[in-house]
Amino acid sequence: MAQQEFALDASQPASTAPEWLDTGACVLRGHAAGHAVEMIGGIRRIARAAPFRRMPTPGGGMMSVAMTCCGAGGWCSDADGYRYVAHDPRTGQPWPPLPDMWRDLATHVAACAGYAGFVPDVCLINGYRPGARMGLHQDRGERLDAPVVSLSFGLPAIFQWGGLQRGDPLRRIPLLHGDVVVWGGPSRLVFHGIAPLRAGQHPVTGPCRYNLTFRRVW
DNA sequence: AAGTGACC
């Protein structure tokens, strides 16, 4: 039984070589799967102090993805725009600390992608329910000399990978439980997004997908 | 400006 659960947990072997999307950007299949149960527990603990919330967008809409953060700051959206803030606007408290094990894993997978010495100071935690999506965007609010490390857990999603111009053609890349994406260098400002999540059940996360993105903001 | 955008 435990063996079978592990097989379901590890959607991909963790030892595969990087699949390069572009210069500086790759997918590491399954490299976080072995840490999934511990990390989902960490997400639940962080969410008790800094609850998941859907944020308003400057244009008057609402994000479909629920977010929380940990580390030295968190990403926030409201009517005034997008920015990183050192305190959770909802509680007034500092964001929960970035767990050492999370930081070490991000450093390790970044090194696997060719980014030695990456030390993130912020982790954004995105919670996707069926239908939730992330429109095409660039990650511009952080240091551009550091990569972004993205870990996927739970339900599969279609990652849209474009180019440096919004209108560039999109590649659709399935991201499964435990998959890692790293992008930096010449790919740091590539437009990317997530297609609307398809409903399903995952043995570790139930009806959800969690995406953890590690960045260097300060 | 990362939008269950809004509008054409």
Add this chain to the structure above:
DNA sequence: TCCT
């Protein structure tokens, strides 16, 4: 294509 516009808007915030």
